[in-house]
Amino acid sequence: MKKFARAVCFCLIAVLLLALLNRILMPDTDFSADLKGGVADEPDYIMLGTSNVFYNVNPLVIWDETGYTGYNVSSEQAPLIISYYELKNELKKRKPKTVFLDCGAFEYNYGIPSFNQLSLDKMPLNMDKLRLISELGEDDENNQIKAKNEYSKINYLIPLYKFHERWKDILDGTLKSRYHDKYEHTFMGYVAEKSVFVYEKQYKWLPTLKEFGGTYLTEVSDLGREYLSKIRTLCEENGIELVLFKTPSKGWIREMHEAVTELAKEEGLSFLDMNSEAVLEELQIDENKDFADSSSHFNIYGAEKVSRYLAAYMKQNCSFTDKRGHKDPLETAWDQMYQEYLDYKEN
Amino acid sequence: MSLVSLYFLLFLAVVTLVYYLLPGKVQWVWLLLAGLAFYALCSYGLLIVPVLDAVIVYFFGKYFETKKQKLLMLIELILLFGILILLKYAGRIGAGWSGFLKGFGFGQIAAYAVPIGLSYFTIMAVAYSVDVFRGTVQAEKNFARLLLFLTFFPVMTQGPILRYDEVSKQLVTPHRFSYQNLTFGVQRILWGFFKKLVISERLAVVSMTITEGWGSSAYSGIWVIASFFAFSFRLYMDFSGCIDIVIGTAEILGIRLPENFNHSYLSRTIPEFWRRWHITLGTWLKDYVMYSITMSRPAKQFAKKAGKKIGRKAAATIVTCIGILFVWLVYALWHDISAVFLVSGAFYAAIIILGTVFDPLIKKFRKRFASLVESIPYKVFMTVRTLILSTIGAFFVFMPTVKDGAAYLAAIFKAPTGAVMQMAKGNSSLLGATFLGLDLPDMIILVLAFVFWIVVSRLDAKKDPRVRLSEMNIAVRWIILLLLVLVVVLFGKYGGFDTGSFVYQAF
Structure with a gap:
């Protein structure tokens, strides 16, 4: 019996050491909103989706415009299935009045495993995560569901399996910085990027797939439908309004714009597509100043335009209350965060 | 699985x-x-x-x-x-x-x-x-x-x-x-993982780098021999590591399996090598092929008849040689019906037959130069020689064709060329350089792991390292074992992290 206790003890130490190693070696990619001090205990909204959310929507600008509080819950190329579980996790902690779902993810099914790895690494290990790992599939080059997963799911379950070789990064000092660089300046789940990217070739807005040349889905897939319906049910169960939207993106194709418009109509959901001519007219995107990279992500200037528009939309369509004018700690905290953002912008 | x-x-x-x-x-x-x-x-x-x-x-x-x-x-x-x-x-x-x-x-x-x-x-x-x-x-x-x-x-x-x-x-x-079966079994499995994932997978990179580089004549001369060593130890670590896992697994279940390796790289002759490498195949070939031939009635009759004409010893040698030929034919066919395996089998057969035929001469030599034969340099020479010969035989079977194998061997005699160190483009730091295909940290790990393996193998010759471990103070024992677990998990080549896949793309 004594020997058994010893063996168990040994195994526990080994597991703890490995867990520690896991923690040390996992790339730091978490840029989720810092909600310390109760700054968003009762958020007005959550912006859910892909990089089109975390690069394009700045909750602090929305605060400055409206006095509404909210934050982004998004990951690189998160497919709808991941967004669903991210929302589920978030709702265990806080319940917003409205969830805005960016529809970019309708253009593929499961997306790219290495991106999904980043999303999953941020999630706490619980039953939901296990369920997500078991359900998560993989796309082929046409974004259709692959018959067989090639990516070993053990990487999702035990990130150390994938990242153990990062011990080498200790040597050149990039262990913590390599994946952090991009997310150095984050504000409520918004990733601020100052660099300016100018397209050599002029891409039009809402191109057809043929014009754009990618390999996106042109119709809402069964999987897309299934997880939209799950997200919807989740919102309904929690008394949350669900709004579909799409931030401006040159990779958002006309076919999908039409398909999602149709889907929203069927489902009786609002769909705000900011790629429409009318919205773009109002946004006044400057092609020489507002983009951050070749993937149609906005820098701080473009993101401000998108966020102001969203603020105006909320004012008009949502029944949130302006939390300014009370001089309470919440207001002070948000003002301070906005000031921090302005400081970053100016310097 | x-x-x-x-x-x-x-x-x-x-x-x-x-x-x-x-x-x-x-x-x-x-x-x-x-x-x-x-x-x-x-x-x-x-x-x-x-x-x-x-x-x-x-x-x-x-x-x-x-x-x-x-x-x-x-x-x-x-x-x-x-x-x-x-x-x-x-x-x-x-x-x-x-x-x-x-x-x-x-x-x-x-x-x-x-x-x-x-x-x-x-x-x-x-x-x-x-x-x-x-x-x-x-x-x-x-x-x-x-x-x-x-x-x-x-x-x-x-x-x-x-x-x-x-x-x-x-x-x-x-x-x-049995608690001991469990711990000893697990330790043996861990050791197998160490050999396979930490050493063998790195040696694989070194040997593959030289072998593939050979096609473009990037490596020749001494580097070909270096690749023999890399290849030889890679194969040993790989195969014996796997067998460690197998034997450890059975040990946990209370079942003792026969050993398949006995430090074969220390052999001084090819027959000795085959008594120490893939032992169970060697004994199988001996018991079921060799004996079936040499003990058969026709063989006995031949020995009797021929013995009268050419002498009993010579006749026995001929029977043995025929047996050896069959052993290596079966060895080759059992693995694969391919020219490279046949050549490999013929190669081993030729060496062993030569050894059998010249056995009296060799014995005389050993008697005459007893002090030389017992000297350390001679023993080292014999060991290295055997290592190279055994590797050539094994190496051959991994060549696409016999011609490729022969050309590779011929490259030994060319002037030595080889890019041992290659700097990364636009990076002057040693961390970006590769040495025979491995980057500096990996090369250091390989050397350290190899030295550790030699130390443990030396200990193994005298007393099972697991018994030694069990006799140690519990704190020391746990530290050693936990370190070994960490080394395998951290430095093992498995899974893999591809920085390339993180290049931010479409979304």
Whole structure:
């Protein structure tokens, strides 16, 4: 019996050491909103989706415009299935009045495993995560569901399996910085990027797939439908309004714009597509100043335009209350965060 | 299911837990089920093959208990080897076996058309049958127990080749849980993981870098010999590491399997090498091929007749040489019907036959220069020589064609060229450079791990390192073991992290 206790003890130490190693070696990619001090205990909204959310929507600008509080819950190329579980996790902690779902993810099914790895690494290990790992599939080059997963799911379950070789990064000092660089300046789940990217070739807005040349889905897939319906049910169960939207993106194709418009109509959901001519007219995107990279992500200037528009939309369509004018700690905290953002912008 | 995988460890954990919870009398049934499940997980429907082999040897064995007919033995051998040849080689003939299976809608099976362990359980079945025929082993009356012998899961993938009389009793007798078996078994598995993942996978990069570079004549001269060492130790770490996992697994279940390696790289002659490398194959070839030839009636008659003309010793040498030729022919065919294996077999056969023919001369030499033979430089020379010769034989079989192998050997005699160190483009730091394909941190790990392996191997020659470990203070023991776990997890080459896949793209 004594020997058994010893063996168990040994195994526990080994597991703890490995867990520690896991923690040390996992790339730091978490840029989720810092909600310390109760700054968003009762958020007005959550912006859910892909990089089109975390690069394009700045909750602090929305605060400055409206006095509404909210934050982004998004990951690189998160497919709808991941967004669903991210929302589920978030709702265990806080319940917003409205969830805005960016529809970019309708253009593929499961997306790219290495991106999904980043999303999953941020999630706490619980039953939901296990369920997500078991359900998560993989796309082929046409974004259709692959018959067989090639990516070993053990990487999702035990990130150390994938990242153990990062011990080498200790040597050149990039262990913590390599994946952090991009997310150095984050504000409520918004990733601020100052660099300016100018397209050599002029891409039009809402191109057809043929014009754009990618390999996106042109119709809402069964999987897309299934997880939209799950997200919807989740919102309904929690008394949350669900709004579909799409931030401006040159990779958002006309076919999908039409398909999602149709889907929203069927489902009786609002769909705000900011790629429409009318919205773009109002946004006044400057092609020489507002983009951050070749993937149609906005820098701080473009993101401000998108966020102001969203603020105006909320004012008009949502029944949130302006939390300014009370001089309470919440207001002070948000003002301070906005000031921090302005400081970053100016310097 | 690879033995070097988390899935296998999980499988083993479940098997072990249930194994020791069950009453001793039915433990063997559980082992049989585990073997069948393991087989089904690896080769799907082809589980039928070992079952078929078991049926064949079961009925023939029962028959041989009462009557021994050589013709029937021959038929049985043809059946067993026929299945082996059909499954292993038919794929290459015409549209192939896979196409045949696919044609009947068995696409998934076709992908696994060669059942795992086919070569192993076939010759285990042959050994059992021959033993029954020779009367050295009693025929098994219980079919399920015979099936267990042929499908014992740890040995499925890479051996060792089991003998019925060595393990059958162990497989079916009840085993009570033993803490020592568990810890020793786990430690042996851990050691196997260390050899395979930390050393072998790195050596693989070095040997592959030189071998592939050879095509573009980037490496020649001394680097070819260096690649021999890298290749040779890689193969040793890989194979013996796997066997460590196998033997450790069986040990956890209370079953002692025969060793398959005995520091073969220390051998001073090729016959000695083959007594220390893949031991169970060597003894199998000796017992069932060599003896079958040299002890056969025609061989004895030949020796008697020829002995009168050329002398008894010379006649015996000729018989031995014929036996050796057959041994290496079977060695080659068992592995693969290909020119490179035939050349490899012929190479070993030639060396051993030369050794046999010149044995009297060699003995005289050793007697005359006894002090030289006993000197350390001579021993080192013999060891290195044997290492190189054994590697050439093994190396050959991994060459695409005989011509490639010959050209590679010829490159030894060219002026040495080789890019040992390659700097990364636009990066002057040593961290960006590669040494024979490995970056600096990996090279350091390889050297350190290799030194550690040498130390442990030296200790092993005198006393089992696990016994030494168990005699140590608990704190020291735990630190050593935990470090080994961390080293395997951290420095093992598995899974993999591809920085390239993080380049931010479409969204």
